[in-house]
Structure formats: C-alpha cells, structure tokens
Amino acid sequence: MNREIELKLECEPEALDRVSRAPILARLKRGRASEKTLRSTYFDTEDFALMKSGLALRVREAGGKRIQTLKTESDGNGLASDRGEWEVQLGSDEEGPDLNRLPADMKARIRAAANGAPIAPRLMSDIHRTARQLMTPDGDEIEFAIDRGVLRANGREARVSEVELELKRGDPSSLYRLALELADMVPLRVGLRSKAERGVTLAGNEKPGAIRAETVSFDRTIDVEDAYATILGQCLTHLLLNEAVAIEHASTEALHQMRVALRRMRSAFAAFRKVMKDETAQQLSRDAKWLATAIGRARDFDVFITTILAPLEKEEPGDKQIAALREAAEKQRKRAWSGARAALRSARMSSFVLRLALYVDERGWREDGGDASRFEAPLFEFAPKALDKYLKDASRLGRRIDELSVDERHDLRKRLKKLRYTLSFFASLYRRPDTRSYLHALSELQDVFGALNDFESARKLTEELTGLRPSLSAPGARLIAYHERRARKQWQSAVGLWRDFRDIEPFWR
Known part of the structure; x- marks a missing residue:
C-alpha cells in the first residue's frame, strides 16, 4: 500500500x-x-x-x-x-x-x-x-x-x-x-x-445539501495544542464543505453554515488566545470576520424574505404593496448574493484558507517562542477557565436584563453565542447527562435572541429599501409594526429564559 x-x-x-x-x-x-x-x-x-x-x-x-x-x-x-x-x-x-x-x-x-x-x-x-x-x-x-x-x-x-x-x-x-x-x-x-x-x-x-458541523469529541488525555489544531481544522473543513454548495447552487442554508463555521472559528481563536498569544491567529481572525461580513448581507436578505416578510404575506395574501416590497428585496438580495460569490472566489479568500491550513499544519502558534509547556497542559484543566470567562461576560449584562438597550441586547446575544460555541468544543470532556440540560437551556435562549436579532437586522434593511424607493414606506411601516408586536412577546420570553438559565449550575465546576 x-x-x-x-x-x-x-x-x-x-x-x-x-x-x-x-x-x-x-x-x-x-x-x-x-x-x-x-x-x-x-x-x-x-x-x-x-x-x-x-x-x-x-x-x-x-x-x-x-x-x-x-x-x-x-x-x-x-x-x-x-x-x-x-x-x-x-x-x-x-x-x-x-x-x-x-x-x-x-x-x-x-x-x-x-x-x-x-x-x-x-x-x-x-x-x-x-x-x-x-x-x-x-x-x-x-x-x-x-x-x-x-x-x-x-x-x-x-x-x-x-x-x-x-x-x-x-x-x-x-x-x-x-x-x-x-x-x-x-x-x-x-x-x-x-x-x-x-x-x-x-x-x-x-442537489447537494448544506453540511452541519461535526461534533467535536475529545478524551481527557488530549492537550491544549492538539485540541486547538483539531477545532480549527474542523471549522475550516466545515467552511469549505459548504462553499461549493453555496456558490454553485445558491443554497441559503449552505451560506448560513459558512457563517456558523466562521463564528466557531473566531470563537476558537478567542477562547485559546491567552495560551497561543500569536499575531498570526489575530490576523486570521480578522480575515474570518471580513469573510463573514462579506457574505453576511446575502444571508440577511435571505432571512428578511423567508422569515420577516413571508409571515406578513401569509396573513395578507395578494397585497400589492407587500408584493412590491418583496420585489425590491429580491432585487437587493440578488446583488448581495453576487457580492458573496465574488468574495468566495476572491484571492483574499484563497489566501485566508491556505494560510489557516498552513498555520494548523505547522503549529504556527509556536513561532513566538516562549515556554512551550503551556501547549502541553491538559485540555480538561484549561476548559473550565475559558467557560467561566464567557459565562461571566454574559452574566455582567444579564444582571441588568430588564433595562438593556437594543445594542446591549445584541451584545448579550453575541456573548451567549461565544459561550455556546466554546461549550460545543469542550462538552465531550464531561458526562453527557451533566451537559444536556445546560446546553438545551442555552440553545433555547439563543434561538429567541437570534429571532430578535433577525428583526433588528430586518428593520435596517427595511429602512434601506424605503430609502431607495420612498413608495415602499407604507408597507415598510406595516412590516415593522407587525414584527414589533411579535418582538415584544419574544423579549419577555427571552427574559424568562435567561432567568431560568441563570439558575442552572454550570456543569464544568
């Protein structure tokens, strides 16, 4: 052989x-x-x-x-x-x-x-x-x-x-x-x-479908360095497995999975930053953010049409003003997808992917020298510290949940997402019965915050569409009013879910 x-x-x-x-x-x-x-x-x-x-x-x-x-x-x-x-x-x-x-x-x-x-x-x-x-x-x-x-x-x-x-x-x-x-x-x-x-x-x-991230599975003997390399490699594979499907078949779910891969990747860079301490990781994280932003507009219009506009269309079938709003949104969606494909086919994308692959293959984080023993520390000793950090970051905002501004709610959502991704990296180190209820509660909380974020994104897109075509102001106002009523109910749900989640004992302690 x-x-x-x-x-x-x-x-x-x-x-x-x-x-x-x-x-x-x-x-x-x-x-x-x-x-x-x-x-x-x-x-x-x-x-x-x-x-x-x-x-x-x-x-x-x-x-x-x-x-x-x-x-x-x-x-x-x-x-x-x-x-x-x-x-x-x-x-x-x-x-x-x-x-x-x-x-x-x-x-x-x-x-x-x-x-x-x-x-x-x-x-x-x-x-x-x-x-x-x-x-x-x-x-x-x-x-x-x-x-x-x-x-x-x-x-x-x-x-x-x-x-x-x-x-x-x-x-x-x-x-x-x-x-x-x-x-x-x-x-x-x-x-x-x-x-x-x-x-x-x-x-x-x-047609080929979108690919979700594989579950990361570690035993308790793995060290920090090998875990870091495995996680980054998996994130990169997750990204690329969805790339062709997104480009060739305009798959909205594949594009979404690419953004998920990039968020998980950036969460890994952040979670291991104190150990790795290298400039290359920071540059790769910036490139991942660039790519997520470059393809994000297409995803935002996908959500706007399928999640924000569709419910009102169902309640008011045949409404010509809403149909005109959809037509305008579809036009901008097409342009956004063109921009996303251009980013995915760009030299910067090629360079980012290959530099990340080389970084993992060569263990590029060792280039800064220093005490290499920090890479050999057991992952099960490192994981609780990283998880505590993200939980504390979220809890600082959560303590004022009744008085958070829209921007602070968005910030709380991002902190919870970082916690969720980091948990997904380390969950296999713990007993499944201990992790199941915690992860389920966090997932429910994220879903509600995600829906609220979709609405805030849709508000900005509606303002953009009505700015381009003032005749769409009336249906745009109706759309915002419709979802504001739903958002108020969702926020009350988010507050309740946060309080339930806050009372669950972290399984890694």
Missing part, C-alpha cells in the same frame, strides 16, 4: 494557463513537463455504497496500460488528503476490476459495503493532464499537475478544471506554501471532493 498526500485546487479553465506560467514553477521544476490523456472508469453499486464507505475503485487507461486503483478515505486532518492507495496493472483484455488483486482486508471491506449488490461502471472521467516534477529548496518533492476534462455520470456532465499538488517526498506543509504562491496569481479554491465524490453528486437526482 502507498500513501497519497495531495492538495486539490480548483479554478476557472481560462486561469489554468496563467497558473502554468507561475514563476515559482520555473524555479522549482526538475526535468520537462509530461502530457497524457487519462480515461478512468469508476466502479460502484447503484447507490454508491463503496463511496459512502470511503472507497473509490477505478480502472484507468493511460499510455496503453490499464491500471486498477483502490483509494480509501483521507486519514489527514488538514486540507491535503492523506489516503491509502493500492495499484495493480491489469491485462489488456481485463475490462473490469479484479478484487482478487486486492489485499484480503480491502476485498472484504468492498464486499461488506456492497452487501451483495452488483458493482458496475457508474462514472467516467476523460482528463488531459500536464504534469511536472518540482523540488523545493528544502528538498520536498512535489508533482504539480493541471487537469482539464470532463466527468460523466447518469447522462450528465461536469467540467474538471483543477491543479493537483501531490507530495512525493518531504513535508506536507510544502504543498500549502506552493499553493499560496500560486494563489497570488490566480484565485484558487481548495477542493475537498475527489473526482469520484463529485461523480456521486453528478449521478444523483438531488
């Missing part, structure tokens, strides 16, 4: 020629570039049971040879995939894969996943690859490849326009460094999905 460590980067087809002329490639190249046509057939069950089990089985024709390859899911925590790979050359008369050429455990795993269902061709790829070998000054050997072509599955096609960086020998961080230099020339999106995984989506009849 070989290990394949690879970083996949996606870009527009017209940008590939610019990437191929990057000066760094001329400096690092060893030998001449090679070109070949790769025609691959991926085999699976009708419902893609192998892919769902983390297995990709293909037969590739290249240079007059037929190569059978089995790849497993990535074992790495970073953006670069780290997969098991088994290859064997087939005879010229062998059309399909030969499972008997695989190790016994892999053969058994395939048969268990298929569960008796026939394994047949499900996806075809036709790729023109230009590859060259590179060597960094530190001796890292990398294969740089440009792939142009098409995927075909279930009568559908999808374009392939990718750069692949495969580590042949050396440090995986060299892949990120090379990618950062390439991204200075062309905006590059990190691709987490393999061609086989893209084929599953292509073959399906449903």
